[in-house]
Amino acid sequence: MTTDGTPAAPAPASSGTLADPARGTLPGPATVTPLLSGLDERLPGLRALYEDLHAHPELSFQEFRTAGVAAGLLRAQGWEVTEGVGRTGVVGVLANGPGPVVLLRADMDALPVKEETGLPYASTATGIDPDGNEVPVMHACGHDMHVTCLLGATAQLAAHRDTWSGTVVAVFQPAEEVGGAPAMIEDGFLDRFPRAEICLGQHVAPAPVGFLGTRPGPVMAASDSLRVTLFGRGGHGSSPETAVDPVVMAAAVVMRLQTVVSREIGASQTAVVTVGSLHAGTKENIIPDTAELRINIRSTTPAVRDRILAAVTRIVRAEAAASGAPKEPEIVPLNSFPVTVNDGPATARVQSALTEALGEGRVFTLPQVITGSEDFGVFGTALGVPSVFWHFGGADPALYAGVDPDSLLENGLPDTVPANHSPHFAPVPGPTIPLGVTALLAAAAHWLVKETPDA
Template sequence: MTAASVAPLLHGLPDRLPGLCAVYEDLHAHPELSFQEFRTAGVVADRLREQGWEVTEGVGGTGVVGVLSNGAGPVVLLRADMDGLPVKEATGLPYASHETAVDDEGNEVPVMHACGHDMHVTCLLGATAQLAAAGAKWRGTVVAVFQPAEEIGGAPAMIEDGFLERFPRADVCLGQHVSPAPVGFVGTRPGPVMAASDSLRVRLFGRGGHGSTPETAVDPVVMAAAVVMRLQTVVSREVGASQTAVVTVGSIHAGTKENIIPDTADLRINIRSTTPAVRKRVLAAVERIVRAEAAASGAPKDPEITGINSFPVTVNDDRATSAVLTAIAEVLGGERVFTLPQTLTGSEDFGVFGTALAVPSVFWHFGGADPALFQHINPATLLTDGLPGTIPANHSPYFAPVPEPTIRTGVTTLLAAAAHWLCPEDGHTVDRRET
């Protein structure tokens, strides 16, 4: 595929951008928690219908699926996720979120699009609009998936809701994620591209008492502190230097008052790994440490360890990834497209679609940060040196992609990747054997 192949799909995009920016700002100002994306789903469904797509709502809870058939040809799945996070926004933007919601434990929490899913929705809506307007320039079927609850595993919910039987079977699955890299740059890699993720809920049991007489109690706060500190040794002492894993205690709650020793302490732990062997080793180490620290503290009851969610490693098909990188480079320029040197420690459930369908999938990252933040940084060094701590990353209360030209880039990359299958230059149909 050359840039000329995708050009007809991009025709008129500049005129569409002001409206897409308005959509983005609206979605950013009104984020919703996982499986609560009712307003967002309504916006998506209305716009897809206006564009002429066949629309199904309520897939996997709050998911929306649009189907546009345009003659014989490959079936291409394009996916965006819709949910926000329980984060209080601190960007100061005029369209910043002031929303709150009730989480799955009954707590009122602030809500923010701190991971860029509003950008993903906007870019896919831009791509669907372009495809609908350029029907004479491509052949095949596009399945546009607006997925709920990526943060807690919404893709399996859509599969369990009959996705495979209800919609055209894709020949390839394509998805993307905005990142804190300079806007206009794109990166991915063949093979494992994002880590597996396992989240655990741990409850430690003590024996409550008065803060003045700790000898009469078993303090779960001290127990929890010991667990947290000991868990820091898992990666540093049980995972090889050439291997990759991350263990994070993202939440710890105990007690109600400074002079009362509580009965319990609750922790939430997240584990990232890139191979099955490392995953097994780290999970076993975490459980061993939790139980050992409880025993060492004289806990009156064994701790409770329960899984919250689990995502597999996201794996890109080699040949399909090569095709996507080439297609995007033809449009953006080869100097803006990079092959990532290693698997990212972030996680995704996007790969569930390709695995369930038994077809190739490709997932890439596109920059959304103001280039001015990188004036003294070589973008290529980000691949090896990582992100400077001064630049807000995903899940930060300060994370805020620059609307333009991030939206333009995100729409362009989706269309360029899809065009490899939908707009073959020699006019023959591309099937899954050719990916």
């Protein structure tokens, strides 16, 4: 990637690789929906919007500025706008005659990550996390791209009402990183807005720009996060026999948890257990009273989820007992995301629409469930309607020189490509923005077909 965030010149590659320039650019206007008319002229403004959002990230449920930007642009485009849904969410409604109601969703929140991209519009922002700590903040998961693409799509829909019929509900959701979709549902979303017949969403991924992937059925894993507090008995580091050391207890828990997936989950099943945070003590010669672990669990079936949660609980309690802890550990759920499930027939329709818009060889069926998690499916589940979620590439194709697409699908990312949540993650905005806008419009247009009167 060049210093201004535009894609570097693609490296030479053999025909058919992901770095092939012929495969790294979007197709011409003849292959896309009429809804895209005038998008090229809109792209500089969308690029500026993206850079502004990237430079001003906000943590979950703190997206006040981002929500204000989205609401203001929607109103300027002619949408009916409601703010403060689920605390900081924004919902735009555009009714345009008879037809289906289509929900399009983007998430808005950023992460407590210090940006290291070196971009001229890199974030230097900080925020206060739920524990009261000041932390760096970065759009390390691409939600700024999601907001930009949805606002580009809403602008095109508003500008070309003569080409479609129906109602679109544009959802700018807060707090996806901690499960903000239920907050919108609990705030009366189902009763306050037109009830969608199809829910559509997307996520930028570290795949080469120009490519998309999805699959019918389970597409993203369930996620459960836990806070575990281990109780010891504090003392002087010189006399550990007078104390019960929660640091050693925590270390034993961390090591034992590594056996859950390797020894209790079948080789053909998908699961991940991660201890992402461990805090204990304030000084090297003081044995503290407590240690805190934050654990994340990914699973793809209810049975595997139940087995892992039971195993984690058993191990935490057993290690505490083995260490002579004076008190039972506390295990507190922090958030939970269900498996994201794509409706089969609706996914086939979306894949067909995306292929028609982007060209053959650019829309892939993912070979397996992605172990990342999403709360997008909450909308479709609550409404009782089909939903489809896809991933679109945002990485510089030059990073994939010599990589065959089939190899990528089977073997994963090259080590040179920063993934979501990395401090180096930064989609190349120039080609990624029109890709994301095109995908949303192509998928939505498949439902918003304008009926032609009989001759």
